[in-house]
Amino acid sequence: MTMRGTIDLLLGLLPIVLVLLLWQALISFGYAPPSLLPPPGQVFARMGELLLDSSFQQDIAATLFRLFAGFAIAVVLGVAIGIAAAVSPPVNAAVRPLVRVLAPLPKVALYPAFLLLLGFGHESKITLVTADALFPILLSTYYGASIVEQKLIWSALAAGTPPRDVLWKVVLPAAMPSILTGCRIGLVISCIVVFLAEMITSTDGLGHALVTAARTFQAVDMFVPLITISALGLILNGLLGALRSYLLRGFPEV
Amino acid sequence: MKSVVTRLAPVLACLGLLVAWQLGSLALGNDSFPTAWESLRAIPAILTDKESLLNIADSLRRMAIGLVLAVAVSIPLGLLMGRSRAVAAFFNPLLMVIYPVPKAALMPIIMLWLGVGDLSKTLVIFLGVSLPVIYHSFEGAKAVEEKMLWSGAAMGMSAAERLVRIVLPAALPEILTGCRTGLVLALITMVTSEMIARQSGAGNILFNALDMGQYDTVFAMIIIVGAMGICFDAAFEVARARLVRWSEPQFDIPLSFS
Numbered sequence: 001m002t003m004r005g006t007i008d009l010l011l012g013l014l015p016i017v018l019v020l021l022l023w024q025a026l027i028s029f030g031y032a033p034p035s036l037l038p039p040p041g042q043v044f045a046r047m048g049e050l051l052l053d054s055s056f057q058q059d060i061a062a063t064l065f066r067l068f069a070g071f072a073i074a075v076v077l078g079v080a081i082g083i084a085a086a087v088s089p090p091v092n093a094a095v096r097p098l099v100r101v102l103a104p105l106p107k108v109a110l111y112p113a114f115l116l117l118l119g120f121g122h123e124s125k126i127t128l129v130t131a132d133a134l135f136p137i138l139l140s141t142y143y144g145a146s147i148v149e150q151k152l153i154w155s156a157l158a159a160g161t162p163p164r165d166v167l168w169k170v171v172l173p174a175a176m177p178s179i180l181t182g183c184r185i186g187l188v189i190s191c192i193v194v195f196l197a198e199m200i201t202s203t204d205g206l207g208h209a210l211v212t213a214a215r216t217f218q219a220v221d222m223f224v225p226l227i228t229i230s231a232l233g234l235i236l237n238g239l240l241g242a243l244r245s246y247l248l249r250g251f252p253e254v
Numbered sequence: 255m256k257s258v259v260t261r262l263a264p265v266l267a268c269l270g271l272l273v274a275w276q277l278g279s280l281a282l283g284n285d286s287f288p289t290a291w292e293s294l295r296a297i298p299a300i301l302t303d304k305e306s307l308l309n310i311a312d313s314l315r316r317m318a319i320g321l322v323l324a325v326a327v328s329i330p331l332g333l334l335m336g337r338s339r340a341v342a343a344f345f346n347p348l349l350m351v352i353y354p355v356p357k358a359a360l361m362p363i364i365m366l367w368l369g370v371g372d373l374s375k376t377l378v379i380f381l382g383v384s385l386p387v388i389y390h391s392f393e394g395a396k397a398v399e400e401k402m403l404w405s406g407a408a409m410g411m412s413a414a415e416r417l418v419r420i421v422l423p424a425a426l427p428e429i430l431t432g433c434r435t436g437l438v439l440a441l442i443t444m445v446t447s448e449m450i451a452r453q454s455g456a457g458n459i460l461f462n463a464l465d466m467g468q469y470d471t472v473f474a475m476i477i478i479v480g481a482m483g484i485c486f487d488a489a490f491e492v493a494r495a496r497l498v499r500w501s502e503p504q505f506d507i508p509l510s511f512s
Binding site for chain 2: 015195196232
């Protein structure tokens with residue numbers, strides 16, 4: 001690592017350390033009672049304890065299952081519709097106004113409708129995650145696929161690629177950086193939405209763990225699910241970043 | 255002729271969705287899934303009821319305050335981060351850690367400290383809106399051409415003047431993209447925070463109706479909230495087009511919802 005990189009890293013760690021210190025100081029100097037704001041040490045100790053607890057592990061598993069199911073459906077639908085809209089004018093004419101209307105719609109407001117239609121189980125939450133993650137992925141796929149250079153397609157055709165293979169061999173790889181950016185945004189949104197859906201109505205999952213703790217005023221237990229979901233978000237984001245640099249290894253700048 | 259069709263396309267899309275809804279609910283024949291027509295008929299009742307109007311006005315007030323505060327803080331911060339490596343290195347990791355935290359999920363914790371009133375809901379909206387605005391201002395400021403800054407410096411502008419008179423206008427299109435995302439996010443956070451802390455507001459009406467089994471009210475509220483999102487977005491788009499007429503509209507649908 002270069003000198004510059006090290007300095008940047010230290011500078012970046014500084015505010016995180018400051019936040020933790022401020023947190024501890026608020027309690028140490030008696031500005032906040034520990035029942036409202038538990039000290040950081042206690043929160044992290046409790047987190048270690050809960051991570052070994054089987055019912056908390058089941059909550060994590062339930063959340064992850066909904067997150068991945070919803071995200072996977074959103075990726076498949078988003079990439080398929082995005083590419084279709086970019087290559088076919090009739091599909092574009094239909095999709096564009098629909099997206100224009102549906103993208104700014106607050107999807108959380110649809111959650112009651114999903115509950116009524118699909119019940120209180122996995123289905124309604126997965127649908128909400130899909131609905132929220134779909135649009136960033138769809139839009140960036142569409143954007144990526146519609147700026148593919150025409151010359152690339154002509155060259156492929158001239159080199160003897162059958163027209164139906166052009167989609168797989170030229171358009172999809174060329175749109176890949178943009179698709180992956182959309183997936184990254186979609187993934188973080190999925191994390192956020194799955195948690196919120198579980199908070200609003202659920203019987204398991206990390207969001208439910210937070211609500212249960214809030215009802216019994218267990219401040220420590222309220223922090224643990226929040227930190228867990230953020231950590232999951234960071235880990236998944238990192239994994240997606242690794243996948244991105246693997247998939248895009250031939251591209252000039254990533 | 256063509257431009258009329260393009261202009262009307264979103265309206266047609268709305269109508270198409272309503273028709274699809276109507277047909278879907280007729281086909282399902284489910285008690286808890288009223289038809290589009292029944293839900294639309296329930297809207298006037300909500301909009302003429304004083305109680306619910308006050309609730310909705312409360313929600314909108316909180317949303318406006320949270321949004322304005324967030325924009326006022328985030329744009330300067332984003333611009334500074336974009337122009338100074340040290341500031342960017344200082345804030346980036348912290349923002350990265352905060353990014354995947356569901357902001358509305360902080361509601362129960364913030365409620366413990368600040369009560370269930372306006373303050374905690376406005377704070378949550380503020381937190382929800384800030385990140386995309388900071389991010390887009392940062393990206394916008396980073397992309398400003400160095401030559402313009404050098405010319406400014408050569409003409410004797412101070413650093414602060416350069417930030418306001420060169421970086422801000424140059425980054426404006428990108429900043430407005432961030433504000434557009436922020437606007438929709440403010441609405442989402444507003445509804446979610448009210449669903450979690452049921453005390454007043456649009457989200458509260460929605461879930462109370464759900465609990466009491468008034469399904470046409472539930473769906474009518476969904477239409478109202480959805481229409482708010484669509485109208486705010488369209489209005490912002492008109493304002494944006496005026497403000498940055500010189501910049502090419504890269505995309506007429508919001509690209510990032512981060």
